[in-house]
Amino acid sequence: MVTEQLLDQQATDHDTGRLRTLAGRALGKVFDVSSSTMMPPNISDDPTNARLKQVVFTVTECCRTTVVDPRPESLVPKLQAYDKELAGFAYEGAGLGLAALDVLNPSGRRTLALASGLGEPYIYGIYLGAGMALARMRANAEKFRRRLEDPIFGWVVMDGYGFHEGFFAHEKYVTRQRIPRRLHGYSRRVFDHGMGRSIWFSFSADVERVRAGIASFDEARQGDLWEGVGLACGYTGGVEREAVEHLRDAAGKRLPHLAVGAAMAASIRHRVGNPVDHNDFASQVLCGMSSNESASLVDGLQKGLPTAADTPAYALWRERIRRQFE
Amino acid sequence: MGVPEREIQAFKSGAGPKWTHLEHAVRAAVGGYHAVVDGGSLGDIMQRVDIVPEPLRGYAYEGVAMGLTGLDLVTPGPSRLRAFLAGPGNGHIYMSHIGVGEALARLKRRPEPYLARLEDPVLRWLVLDGYGFHQGFFARPRFVDHQQVPGFLSPFGKRIFDQGVGRSIWFTAGADINRISADIAAFAPRRHADLWVGVGVACSYVGGLPRSDIIDLRNACGRHLPSVATGVAFAARGRHRAANVISGTDLACDVLCGVNSDQASTLVQNTFDILPVRSPRPGYELLLAHLRTTFSASIPAPA
Numbered sequence: 256m257v258t259e260q261l262l263d264q265q266a267t268d269h270d271t272g273r274l275r276t277l278a279g280r281a282l283g284k285v286f287d288v289s290s291s292t293m294m295p296p297n298i299s300d301d302p303t304n305a306r307l308k309q310v311v312f313t314v315t316e317c318c319r320t321t322v323v324d325p326r327p328e329s330l331v332p333k334l335q336a337y338d339k340e341l342a343g344f345a346y347e348g349a350g351l352g353l354a355a356l357d358v359l360n361p362s363g364r365r366t367l368a369l370a371s372g373l374g375e376p377y378i379y380g381i382y383l384g385a386g387m388a389l390a391r392m393r394a395n396a397e398k399f400r401r402r403l404e405d406p407i408f409g410w411v412v413m414d415g416y417g418f419h420e421g422f423f424a425h426e427k428y429v430t431r432q433r434i435p436r437r438l439h440g441y442s443r444r445v446f447d448h449g450m451g452r453s454i455w456f457s458f459s460a461d462v463e464r465v466r467a468g469i470a471s472f473d474e475a476r477q478g479d480l481w482e483g484v485g486l487a488c489g490y491t492g493g494v495e496r497e498a499v500e501h502l503r504d505a506a507g508k509r510l511p512h513l514a515v516g517a518a519m520a521a522s523i524r525h526r527v528g529n530p531v532d533h534n535d536f537a538s539q540v541l542c543g544m545s546s547n548e549s550a551s552l553v554d555g556l557q558k559g560l561p562t563a564a565d566t567p568a569y570a571l572w573r574e575r576i577r578r579q580f581e
Numbered sequence: 582m583g584v585p586e587r588e589i590q591a592f593k594s595g596a597g598p599k600w601t602h603l604e605h606a607v608r609a610a611v612g613g614y615h616a617v618v619d620g621g622s623l624g625d626i627m628q629r630v631d632i633v634p635e636p637l638r639g640y641a642y643e644g645v646a647m648g649l650t651g652l653d654l655v656t657p658g659p660s661r662l663r664a665f666l667a668g669p670g671n672g673h674i675y676m677s678h679i680g681v682g683e684a685l686a687r688l689k690r691r692p693e694p695y696l697a698r699l700e701d702p703v704l705r706w707l708v709l710d711g712y713g714f715h716q717g718f719f720a721r722p723r724f725v726d727h728q729q730v731p732g733f734l735s736p737f738g739k740r741i742f743d744q745g746v747g748r749s750i751w752f753t754a755g756a757d758i759n760r761i762s763a764d765i766a767a768f769a770p771r772r773h774a775d776l777w778v779g780v781g782v783a784c785s786y787v788g789g790l791p792r793s794d795i796i797d798l799r800n801a802c803g804r805h806l807p808s809v810a811t812g813v814a815f816a817a818r819g820r821h822r823a824a825n826v827i828s829g830t831d832l833a834c835d836v837l838c839g840v841n842s843d844q845a846s847t848l849v850q851n852t853f854d855i856l857p858v859r860s861p862r863p864g865y866e867l868l869l870a871h872l873r874t875t876f877s878a879s880i881p882a883p884a
Contacts, residue, residue, distance in 0.1 A: 319656045325620035355655040359618040359648060361585040391654050393689045 306493035317348025346377035350384025386415020417449025451483020466505035485516020492533030525550035602789035609637040613644025642673035646680030675819035682711025703864035713745025747779020781812025788829015807876035818849035
């Protein structure tokens, strides 16, 4: 009872907290940040954050579009209308909206329908967005994942879930490093990929802060966090080549993990034919090869993975990739 | 957050016309909710719910508010719930606020921090009513059979929570007066008055009982008749405001308030009109207190 009151008080304190910075304000507004959704810490206003804001705007705008008309035949043309470079984020917004509808409607399978239909090339983005919705709606993410029956990409919802918690419940999950108790087994590791991505965002892609932030975590979690950073760096971008070189040095012995993320990012972007500069130099610096090469490597290693729905084939895949960089 | 068929059915522990009447109410609410989660603009949604028969339409609006509250969590930009409350939802504004509370319960959100987002300083407390209803309805063993109350609610929040729980008992007890009385008797005495308010709301809003049953209710509630009458009158105001009064509302007002539903509604509206603009106590608390005092004076409690 006393604990509950304390928690309640804490929630109230958070409510009155001010969103300190521009990006924070933008995020707070679009997500209607409340007591349960902590503000992101210290995001400053510079080109890196301009990029992050552009990404967030695309995701949230597409989420709204999706909720108003979720039918794939009318939704997909709207998503395709985005600049190709941003399309992945547009689909992420769609995944967010569709998963929200699926959570609200027990018989809903809209997320799966898009990801296995017209949106298939963007399955990664769709499931990242879906994971965010699951976190936001406090839905049973494990159940949602199992329902997708996809031993590879189904796990990506946990990445989105972890991103959401790391970003919007930063204090709880990044500062206090709480374990997501509702997730189990390999889900917790993919959750950490998302956490790593959120760290990249919430520390404004500042390499030293990212390094220090990850170093404060339990050793066992650091590899997965770096994988998330690698993905964010290669997929979302927002920094110059020089910063990626610093990142490579900062990762130290975790460089193979960082490279997995960058290589995955290359694969995701090449899959839909929209590699961008930051994607390419991230691959060069972190994987030691062009993004074209790392994408082929990743795609090649996907072949022959086990297909039983409950085996984390996704884990084996990433493990194979990591071994290439050791 | 979905409401699967088995959950819709789960509240029923009997059969017959009374249960069917209640099920229609539940189904109308779930239908309104699905009108939202099937996707669409506010205009699309309203088209879907405005075909619900007039007497049941309030429930559908309750469901719409529930769905919009859920989707607001992920959709950026202006709140669609607030647009609904200020626009088409205004006709069924009581029910709409109740739907918000049901969504918050389902989404494991604390209701009171949410109140600041809602415009109407009096009616927003109905969110707690919806919250309590949801818990009593979908988690009856915990909140009715074991009489738990969420520790994080404020003292006044707990009272409105209990009104919602009382209303849920009407449903889960199949509007059976004996079962309702027994359920309430198991609660701590200090909670009885608010639980009876909720029973009054249900009796007047949901209807479906013959006069003889309502007379039984009047006898069963004993000294809590002014609380029951408060709920009855409040619901009558809700139905009059939405222009969808049913015969059950008239009957409940006649037997439990001693006035017709028009008069009961006017009494509530007059009370709204005299609420102070600023007060350290919630306007809704003042409203309830005033109505209870009025009914205490006007209807003699049975010996």
